[in-house]
Amino acid sequence: MKRANAITSALILALTSTALPLAAQDRDAAPRPQRGPGFDMSRMDTDGDGKVTREEMQAQAQKRFSDADANGDGEVTIDEIVAGMETQRTERMQKMAERMLKRADANEDGKLTADEMGPRNGDRMFAFLDADEDGAVTREEFERARKMFGDREARMNRGDHDHGKRWKSDRADKPRHD
Known part of the structure; x- marks a missing residue:
């Protein structure tokens, strides 16, 4: 029994x-993975x-x-459930780390240097954050970007993908006047 x-x-x-x-x-959202x-x-x-x-x-x-x-x-038991969850979490983290290394390891030596770990689109990201183009990011600018990114993430979770077009400002390609 x-x-x-x-x-x-x-x-x-x-x-x-x-x-x-x-x-x-x-029901109306696009299928999620x-x-x-x-x-x-x-x-x-x-x-x-x-x-x-x-x-x-x-x-x-x-x-x-x-x-x-x-x-x-x-x-x-609860301990067995937690242990199973920790094993799954560790496996996911391992896969994420492997993908990160594969994506960022420019010289394919199996290690990341500070340059390889640096922002891939640092200039573009800074231009996006620096809304008033004064060469510095204020807390207000940072919070505005954070809200926009959060809204984008929420849209992506709903299946309404803009593929990052909203946060990529056309200002990012313009020359900076520092």
Whole structure:
């Protein structure tokens, strides 16, 4: 009975972790890329027939439960949940660091120098921040830019992408008079 409850609980957890984000998504918004484990048909369709049976879904739920149950006692504790979350976080951070290194490592030596880590569009960014073009960024200018960037991020999260065009001021290409 305990095993059946555990499997049922794991299945409910797996399904709700997938269904809730979809239910919360605005129906008119553009589709968002999937984040987190979610419902991965290819992983659940173990026989590769293009369909997921109840048995395959239960097997996936059992695997997720077993992965979470680090000590194998048939129960998942808060410590085991946190440990699993920390492992996932570490994996995400590792991938982000690898992408950062690949993108910024100009000489491809596997390390970043101060120049490689510096702002890629420093002059353009400064021109954007320095709205009155006086050669300095005030708190007000910084807050204005921060608000604009926050608005842009909110639009991107809704699927209303402007691909960064709003923050790229045409002033950035004009000569500076310092």
